[in-house]
Amino acid sequence: MDRTPEIFEKIEGYLNNTLPKEELLAFEKEISNTPALKQEIEKHRSLHVTLSDQDTLEFKEKLVKISTEIKKEETSSSFFSLFWKIAASIVVIFGVGTLFWYTINNQDQTQELYAQYYEPFPVEDVSRGEDDNALQDVMKSYRNGDYSIVISELEELPNTIKKDLIHLYLGNSYLNTNQEEKAIGQFESIQKNSQYYENTRWYLALTYLKLGNPKKIKPILQEIIEYNGVYKENATQLMNALTK
Amino acid sequence: MSNIEDRKFLEGILSGDEVIIKAFYKKNLSYISGYILKNSGNEADVEDVFQDALILIYQKLKSDSLELHSSLSTYFYGICRNIWRNRLRKNKKMVITEDVVHDEEGIPPEIIEEIAQKEREHVYRKHFLKLSNTCREVLGLLFQGNSMKEIAHITGYSEGYTRKKKFECKKSLIEMIEKDPAYKELQLTPEKK
Numbered sequence: 001m002d003r004t005p006e007i008f009e010k011i012e013g014y015l016n017n018t019l020p021k022e023e024l025l026a027f028e029k030e031i032s033n034t035p036a037l038k039q040e041i042e043k044h045r046s047l048h049v050t051l052s053d054q055d056t057l058e059f060k061e062k063l064v065k066i067s068t069e070i071k072k073e074e075t076s077s078s079f080f081s082l083f084w085k086i087a088a089s090i091v092v093i094f095g096v097g098t099l100f101w102y103t104i105n106n107q108d109q110t111q112e113l114y115a116q117y118y119e120p121f122p123v124e125d126v127s128r129g130e131d132d133n134a135l136q137d138v139m140k141s142y143r144n145g146d147y148s149i150v151i152s153e154l155e156e157l158p159n160t161i162k163k164d165l166i167h168l169y170l171g172n173s174y175l176n177t178n179q180e181e182k183a184i185g186q187f188e189s190i191q192k193n194s195q196y197y198e199n200t201r202w203y204l205a206l207t208y209l210k211l212g213n214p215k216k217i218k219p220i221l222q223e224i225i226e227y228n229g230v231y232k233e234n235a236t237q238l239m240n241a242l243t244k
Numbered sequence: 245m246s247n248i249e250d251r252k253f254l255e256g257i258l259s260g261d262e263v264i265i266k267a268f269y270k271k272n273l274s275y276i277s278g279y280i281l282k283n284s285g286n287e288a289d290v291e292d293v294f295q296d297a298l299i300l301i302y303q304k305l306k307s308d309s310l311e312l313h314s315s316l317s318t319y320f321y322g323i324c325r326n327i328w329r330n331r332l333r334k335n336k337k338m339v340i341t342e343d344v345v346h347d348e349e350g351i352p353p354e355i356i357e358e359i360a361q362k363e364r365e366h367v368y369r370k371h372f373l374k375l376s377n378t379c380r381e382v383l384g385l386l387f388q389g390n391s392m393k394e395i396a397h398i399t400g401y402s403e404g405y406t407r408k409k410k411f412e413c414k415k416s417l418i419e420m421i422e423k424d425p426a427y428k429e430l431q432l433t434p435e436k437k
Contacts, residue, residue: 003418005411016389043418050365051372052387059260059302060369063295066266070273225281236282243274 001036011044074215110212113241117234118206121172121199124165135162138169147173164196171203175210183207198224202231205238214242250316257298258305269294272317276324285328293331296366297323300359311352322351326359334363334429367427371420379413386410 001007013019014027031037051057123139134157141149150173154166171186187204190196201224208216217238224235256264277290285293300323304310312319372380385395392410396403421427 003415005407008411008414012386016391018391044414046364047368047414047418047421048387050368051383052389054384054388055306056299056303057369057372057384060295060299061373062260062262062265063269063298064373066262066269067291067295069266070269222281222287226286239281240278243278 001034001040003040007037007040008044011041014041015045015048110209110214113238114206114210117209117238118175120176121168121203142169142173145176147176151177164190164194164200168196168199168203171200171207175203175207180207180211198227198229198231201227202235205235209238217242247315250312253316254305254310257302265298268298272320275317275321279321279325280328283328284332289328289331292366292370293324293327296362297327299366299369300355300362319351323355323359326351326356330356330360330363331426334426364427364430367421367424367430371417371424374420375413375417378409379417382406382409383413383417386414 010019010023010027014024019027031041120142123143134153138150138153138157141147141153150169154170154173157166167186167190171183174180174183174186184204184207187200187207190200194200201220205217205220205224208214208220221235221239221242224231225239253264253268255261257268273290273294276294277287280290280293281287297320301310301320314322372383375383381399382395382401385398390398392403392407395401395410396406399406401409
């Protein structure tokens with residue numbers, strides 16, 4: 001039904017009992033003949049009833065405000081983690097152990113989770129073309145865990161073949177040789193439309209986990225969960241472990 | 245049953261003490277967020293469910309009808325889970341991984357019923373708060389039962405402008421509500437009133 005100022009006036013008059021008698025009778029007749037009008041009146045009625053409760057509205061508004069504040073605090077928490085590191089060093093200097101213990105403990109927890117969840121990206125069966133022979137050799141080293149060799153070999157490879165796979169293997173190798181920043185670079189360079197995108201997001205999350213940076217991990221895990229692929233379950237579990 | 249911390253929270257919620265409400269928020273958010281994210285929800289769902297559950301507690305406190313048979317957190321989690329299950333049921337595309345039947349967490353059936361009935365109110369409030377200040381002022385006074393003349397007098401706007409604003413604001417409010425997918429789902433399976 002068309003919403004016009006006139007019909008609104010009538011509905012409000014009807015709800016507030018302020019329609020003159022004749023108008024009221026005519027309107028009641030119209031209502032009983034027009035189901036759409038009846039529906040519209042019910043919409044207005046429940047709006048009026050619910051929204052006349054000012055206290056609840058104010059309470060809801062407060063909650064929205066508080067939630068925004070909490071989100072802001074979370075995003076600025078990378079600053080706080082720096083603050084904690086500085087605070088921890090100061091405390092160590094003064095020889096009081098408790099605060100130090102707290103930060104170390106947290107770091108321990110993420111390291112433990114990392115150990116629990118990290119497995120190197122498995123070697124994929126690369127098709128045996130001429131071009132791939134070089135890659136085959138490298139994969140042997142990768143499988144054996146000779147990550148430094150993998151890195152030196154892969155960095156030499158022309159980046160035309162299996163580009164995304166190379167990023168994944170390189171990233172994993174950096175991760176295993178304590179070069180996390182480089183690993184992040186590799187994982188970040190894979191585009192959203194790649195078939196390996198989900199894999200790299202997972203390894204990116206694990207890299208941040210290894211670095212003890214839960215705030216960076218969560219949005220990535222969230223993305224993986226929404227992606228709804230093979231890593232969803234792991235991502236969900238890890239998310240829960242982190243939010244505990 | 246209510247320990248000292250719960251008592252402090254309950255008093256703070258009732259009086260609208262932002263510091264206490266924030267403390268309550270922070271204490272319980274991660275649990276709720278874990279539950280909802282695990283069960284097909286996203287961050288926005290977490291926020292909605294958390295706030296709607298807290299509103300229910302607030303309203304119960306205000307009408308002095310809150311009956312706690314467990315700790316406040318347990319009760320609150322139970323309300324949140326029930327709200328979320330109720331929404332998932334409405335939107336049948338979603339699947340809940342947890343055994344839906346096995347625990348209602350000591351939430352009495354009449355409250356579960358109440359949760360379903362309040363769904364529409366949450367949608368109304370959410371969109372009302374998105375309106376401009378002028379709209380909120382004019383409509384707020386209208387919903388309190390004021391006439392156009394009275395609203396014009398209180399706000400200092402001319403009666404013509406008040407009338408015009410009232411129509412525009414109310415129309416856009418109704419349209420926003422009608423566009424909300426949550427509201428559409430409620431329309432498909434109307435609650436008994």
